[in-house]
Amino acid sequence: MDRAELAGFLRSRRERIDPAEVGLAVGPRRRTPGLRREEVAHLAFISNEYYTRLEQARAPRPSREVLAGLARALRLTDAEREHLHLLAGAPPAPVPGPSREVRQSILDLVHRLPLSAAFVTSATLEVLAWNDLAAALMEDFSVLSRRGRNLARRAFLGPRPAGRRLYGVSDVDAFARHAARRLRTAAARYPEDPEVAGLIRELRSGSEEFARLWDSHDVDGHPTLRKTFQHPVVGPVTVDCDALDVTDRDQQVVIYTAVPGSPSEEALRLLSVIGTERRDAAR
Template identity: 45%
Template sequence: MDRAELADFLRRRREALRPDDVGLPPGQRRRTSGLRREEVATLSGMSTDYYTRLEQERGPRPSEQMLAAIARGLRLTLDERDHLFRLAGHTAPARVSRAGHVSPPLMRVLDRLHDTPAQVMSNLGETLVQNRQAEALLGDETRHRGPARSAVYRWFTDPAEQRIYPEPDRPRHARFLVASLRAASATDRRAVELARLLTAKSAEFAKLWEAHEVAVPFERRKTIVHPSLGDIALDCQLLLTDDLAQLLLVFTATPGTEDAEKLQLLSVVGPELL
């Protein structure tokens, strides 16, 4: 671990960011160029003290999970992320087999969505980052670990996962999840491993997997069953990276409807409503 180079790299990347790059108001009386340390710490989901110690060459060697969080908070490109890992004495993650790094262009769009639910997901259905409104609508989907990080895995192994959709909508959504995993398996070995695991655990998944569907259209009009607000009819829009490895999912409601009012309530109250 090269503490001096790591500290210098973190400081320079922090100073290169502006508040509007990450969806923060510019504010007044900024004594330093770029973001403040506490802002980067918040964006990275860690304490200000921990991040500050890294910049001051005093902290312990950060784990891979911490480095991935810092890379996301600083909006690093893949090359910059790999450099960060190497400075900290870790091997840079393989770009195909690891989906913890969020595409910077998708993050820049997400940063600017303050009043509607949005989240970035991998091609395996892993929620990589959510805004506050998405967490209020769907719950904290980033908390899962292991195979359960994938919405596909949770759908076929946890009955509670399916309650977010009305019962008549569930069969089609199951087909879409399996078809998406099948498409991902052509380029991502992790999708093949996940399919093998699910085939052993779920007869329903095994049957759908055998159908070999890869072209079930995404349902852009969805009804989400919220535990406190009931049914919310939403339009869902997708923004994909060029390699189709990640997508930004944005939920909106028709203005002037009861559904729009419910979304507005989620924006005000946030995850506490759950």
């Protein structure tokens, strides 16, 4: 435990927080920036005396529970949380589960891409955010529950009318392998998360294909660079596929674009106008 560095780190994080951000009044008696020590102690559910001793580099090593409370009270990022644990001499516990919070800058990016179908997936392939063209090309995710927005569940357990499995994409078998590999990585990264474990159990019991892929223990794969959707209104749409990793959230931004001047670009342009209504009526 590096008491001096820990004290300085806590003090710097405390002083950067606007009291209004945590619901505290900003009165005229505040002479220094940030939160008071007693306010941090209250938010972290620890005694004011103990927190004061931490900032004075006189306290014994804090427990994991105390560190979790401090990380929450001081609104630490994942990197700051890890640094806090290292200073305290207590390696951080595994992150409890995949992040579902999408950064505002990523949301802005998804909605500003012209003539591109874009969406964000979690470590377990749950669709967390999407733009209008992605909804028109694939599915209106806004009317689905969290459960229904999981692409792995859609691939292995979803409806399978002729030609419409997983939106009729040409690479459905390759995506199935990708989904199994991605979930295996998630299971290793979040071993204590009940949602990850529950999803894998559900897929193993409900899909022989997933069980076979899971039991193969494959973790390597090759990205799909191009695929074709069989759309019920505009017909086949061939798109280039790019996936951008958001490493600090363990998420991916998936972007589908068509070759400029191609019939598929015209199809995407039409979909951007008609949206999801005619597609849903055609099913």
